[in-house]
Amino acid sequence: MLATTHYDFGRPIVALRDVEAFEQVPLSERGLPGSTYEVLARGASIAPDQPALSFFLRADDFRDPFVWTHAELLADITRTANALRRLGIGRKDVVAFVLPNLPETHFVIWGGEAAGIAFAINPLLEAEQISELLVTGKAKWLVTLAPFPGTDIWQKAIQAAANAPDLQGVLTVSLAPYLGNSAADVPQVFDGVAVPVLSLHQEMAGEPGDRLTFETPKAEDTSSYLCTGGTTGLPKIAARTHFSEVFDAWSSLSFIGDAFAPGKAIFCGLPLFHVNGQLVTGLIPWAQGAHVVMGTHQGYRGEGIISSFWEIVEHYRVVAFSGVPTVYSALLQVPVGGRDISSIRYGFCGAAPMPVELFRNFEKATGVRILEAYGLTEGACVSSVNPPEGERRIGSIGLRLPYQQMAVVRLDESGGFTGFSGTEEIGVLAIRGPNVFAGYINPEHNNGVWLEIDGQRWLNTGDLARQVADGYFWLTGRKKELIIRSGHNIDPKLIENAVQDHPAVQLAAAVGRPDVRAGELPVLYVQLKPEMTASEADLLAHAVGRIPERAAHPKSVRVLAALPITSVGKIFKPALSMLEIEDVVRQEAASAGVKLESLSVVQDARLGLLATIATKGDPGPLREKLGQYAFKAQFL
CATH class of the missing domain: 2.30.38.10 (Luciferase; Domain 3)
Known part of the structure; x- marks a missing residue:
């Protein structure tokens, strides 16, 4: 039985005038939920017996998923919240999780927010970085993956836990039940671990699933900690409130309208330690009673997910998915063939600029409408979006949220x-x-x-x-100069600091090099001290050996006689980015067999970094190649 939706936004927003008209009703009169738990409870009441979450561990098993109805999902989130509260997680206490994409990850996110503060930590980080985050965030409990062949999450997490003085215990989640071995999810004894190690499911088992055993959070209470300012580098932890997440989910729905409704499926392939994975493919669709399909614990990186994607879309009648440009680029290489993907209304894109040619080629090949948006962790998730029912402008981040x-x-x-x-x-x-x-x-x-x-x-x-x-x-x-590699934010300071202790290095600056597949790849520029020498290979090895995160390893090191500086003595990184763009253009021209007559890269007042190109003969092949990049090119 379906209940009436709690969110009636009227006609869709198509222009700024609609945003302004929508705002004529004071926000205080909109009746928004007071917490993320209440959002989920309201959403579950719309269609309690409809599917809320489908999960398959392997791409080959997508037709036979593990399924939770909305009532069942809310019950497991409630049990998790009650278990965490019993274990000592109070309103201002932190439960951290180092987990891949699993149903239990959602239990911990939303159950953790109901009981205290949920702290997402990237499982790809090394033990030292995880430890630093646990210490900085003062985590009281840690939820992580139990030992399992082929993954080192447990080893890293438990090593990190040993150096976290505030930690009182560890809860484990096993992959074994998703492989048909339910008996494997039992408490185990781990030598050398100073705190209790318990099974999350065992702790959930004795808790009620129909109610919280404590007072629900207030709108102003802190709900979550997320790392920002680069998913690599020193910890910079953002504290968000329940209302910041509730509002962002609700306001985003004012654009999306009825696309997310009971029975409508949205595919989740982005990581759940990231705001996009949590809200766009979690809280937002569940607020409307929709169905989230979660493909493997590795998301889009899971073996067979990209190659099977259109089959998955056809099977579940997926209406939307969210991805970064590299995901769209990979999907473009997979023919739709005879698959019926007419159910898809939108493909959301954020985290990095979408190259114009990729945008056009993807829409032409698949018929899927791409919605470019903008958001940041500090703004909960979404801040602006191209209106689905209005004009979508390629390269624009759209209109602001109401x-x-x-x-x-x-x-x-x-x-x-x-x-x-x-x-x-x-x-x-x-x-x-x-x-x-x-x-x-x-x-x-x-x-x-x-x-x-x-x-x-x-x-x-x-x-x-x-x-x-x-x-x-x-x-x-x-302005903040982050390098975005496949949607992965890299703090350039992490790379620069790794080479600053080299005896020959005077100055160092890391920038992103445009790349067709990854969007950007980190490269490192170095200025040597007077009368000192060092090879680029030596400097590269020195840097790589001191950077724990593989995604941040520079692809190359370039030694310049002098790094460009501003009038106040700061390194002028745009000049280095210009050098990289120029080098990319020259390489692509050579591979396309196009001779260049002139080439310059400038800072354009409207377009940002712009490559201005004149060729000898037909520029068509080069124009096509450069269309795959995010930077702008102008042919004379």
């Missing part, structure tokens, strides 16, 4: 607000609204994050953007 302000601003050299940018004028992107986070848990990390504008606090996103007259926003660069 009730969230978004503006392009001018800042002085000290980072202070001096005014709002004019139409088409590039400035720093700032947001203000209920979705904005509470701040970083380390007070030092909050320096420069907030802007004071007319007595109100705005978040400085660190991104550069421009806005056109009808409200659409366009990103033009990243």
Whole structure:
């Protein structure tokens, strides 16, 4: 039996005027839930017996998944919350999880938020980094994967746990039941572990699933910790509130409308330690009673997922999925063939810029409409999106969410607000609204994050953007200089610090090199000390040996006589990015058999870094190749 949906948004938002009209009703009168747990409870009441979550561990098993109805999913989340509270997780206590994509990961995220604070940690990190995060976040309990062949998550997590003084225990989740061995999920004895090691399912078993045994969280309570400022590098932990997540999910639905409804399936392939995986393919569809299909514990990286994707879409009648540009690039290599994928209404894309040619080629080959959006952990998840029922503009991040302000601003050299940018004028992107986070848990990390504008606090996103007259926003660069490799944020400082202790190195700067498959690859530029020598191979080996995260390993090291610097003595990284773009253009021209007459890369006021190219003869083959990259190219 289906209940009436709790979210009636009226006609879809198609333009800025609709956003403004929607805001005429005060947000306080909208009746939003007070916590993420209440969002899930309301969503479950819409269609309690309809499927909420389908999971298969191996791509070959996608036709025979493990399935939870909405009532069953809410019950398991409730049992998890009650177990965590019994184990000592209070409202301000932290339960960390180092898990791949599993149903239990969702139990811990939402059950952890109901009981205390859920702290997501990337399972691809090394033990030393995990330990540092556990210590910084003051985690009281850790949930991680039990020992299993082919994965080292347990080994890393337990090594990290040994150095976390606030930790009181470890809960394990086993993959064995998903392989037909339910007896494997029992408590085990682990030598050398100083804290209790318990089975999550064993602890859940004795708890009620029909009610919380404690008071539900309040809107202003901290709900979650997530790492930001780069998924590699030093910990920078963002604290979010229940209402920031609730509001972001609800406001995003004002654009999506009835696409997520009981019986409608959305595919989850992005990691659940990331906000996109948690909200776009979790809380948002479940708020409407929709069905999430979770493919393997490795998501899109799982063996056979990409090659079987269109079969999975056809089988589940998937209406939407979310991916980064590299996912779309990989899917473009898999022919749709005779598969019926007409159910797909949208493909969401964020985390990195979508190359124009990839956008066009994907839509042409598949018929799937891509919706580019913008968001950040500090803004809960989504801040703007191209309206599904309105005009989608390639390269734009769309319109702002209702009730969230978004503006392009001018800042002085000290980072202070001096005014709002004019139409088409590039400035720093700032947001203000209920979705904005509470701040970083380390007070030092909050320096420069907030802007004071007319007595109100705005978040400085660190991104550069421009806005056109009808409200659409366009990103033009990243002031915060993160390198985005396959949607994986890399802090350049991690790479730079790894080579700074080399006796021959005076200065170092890491930037992203455009790449067709990964979006960007890290490269390292070095200036040597006077009269010192070092080979690029030696410097590369030195850096790689000191960077624990493989994704952050630089692909190459380039030694320059002098790194470019600004008038105040700072390294001018855009000049290095220009060198990389120029090198990419020359390589692609050579592979396409196109001779260059002239080539320059400039900082364009509207388009950001722009390659201006003149060729001898037909530029067509080179134009086609460069269309696969995110940077802009102009042929003379």
